[in-house]
Amino acid sequence: MAGGPDAYLQGSIRMTLEDPDLWKSFHEIGTEMIITKPGRRMFPHCKINLSGLIPCAKYILLVDMVPEDGFRYKWNKEKWEVAGKAEPQPPCRTYLHPDSPAPGCHWMKQSVSFLKLKLTNNTLDQHGHIILHSMHHYHPRFHIIQADDLFSVRWSVFQTFTFPETSFTAVTAYQNAKVTKLKIDHNPFAKGFRDEGTSTKRRSNKLPVCPEKRPKQAAAVSRDSEEESPPDFCRSSYDGYEGEEMELPKRKEAEVVKEERYSPWTSEREHGARTDSPVGAEARDLYNAEQLVPAPASYQPYRFHEYGKSPSPSSSICSSNGGSGRSSFESRVPDVATVPDHDASKSRGHDMGVSPCAPQPPLATAPQDYPGVLNMTVAQAGKPAGVIGHHIYNPYGTEQPLGQWSGPGPAQYPPPHHLTADYTAQAVHHGYHHSNVAEWSQYPLFSYSCW
DNA sequence: TCGACTGACACTTTTGAACAGG
């Protein structure tokens, strides 16, 4: 963050995912996220670190959910199988971080949490939760937009990041018992379902308990969160409440988790086991590359670039750190969850002292029924007349407009970018720099009409 | 018949109001 203005060139923005080990452990077995009518939080929830922002420039942070492919899945014999074509895309909503807009120093001060982001399967949802289809694969996409307020977003630079390990399957009930166990082990709210927990009624048959584990139980309750349950994950997500440093157990846990290599997804893809899937061998490569926001041929001129190719200082840091970069970063960044609601800025100010760049009251001016969410569907209508729709991503093809994100199917993806094994801690990054109105108007993130 | 979905339930954490004490 040091240096003069030159240090803040476009493309130097760096985003890293908090709790990459936790995400990875879920990803390895195939992350599932419960979706309910009233809305369900994600677990793990999206939490990121940002650097390379201009401290005093204001930014808006958005998250949306992108379908991984055009298929519906079913859980069959311990693995996900394609069960047909995806259902029509529900209204595409984007979650706006409640602190938005806030200066760069605010975003960089500590990790940014999307704890309160909720997923729903209710297409008529009035609360502004992100609407997903059950039994479909998705991954979250993070957008950082330099804009003084929500109304100037349209004319602003925005950059998009995705993390391969954050992909998940939306479900109404857990399918993979391993996922359930992992959630129970790591989510404080689910403590009651842990083997060592106090509940005697629950968890009777689905997840058989290791016999050798039982004798430990009496003494294990207090140690639960330190050994059995990964201190790393719970702590980093909730360390505001638990607040101890447990460096050693952290690493230990991470190593243990890594041993379980293949997820139901990756195993199929890497071993070609999914013979019933219409996603062929190319999709395996695509899977790695699909974490990118696709840059179709028509989009290439728009200064698409990745960190791996960018000579920015942050990219060199990233490459030297690789997947473990997060660990070193963690020591520098206070692991304080930023509560994404209206109290967040309050509490932060209290905790860290009031910054001269304190965040503005979130969305005070946003004419929105529910803070934090943008409905992208409406946005299409607000597109300037005569504008050539720019294609970002739409696995369903052009017949199913994905709001303003509509675009061609995977066939027009750029050549796959093979991500290395330690890709996880670093976001795949896409910078869209719209230097003038015309250029930007061809690639709107959303229009006023959606607010 | 089967799989996806729903809602009630028990359990947990979080939050904020009320209160006491300095």
Add this chain to the structure above:
DNA sequence: ACCTGTTCAAAAGTGTCAGTCG
């Protein structure tokens, strides 16, 4: 009149499970 810390209840977030629905 403040500030701080404690207590407590309500709210909210979990997975489970039985039942419903298509």
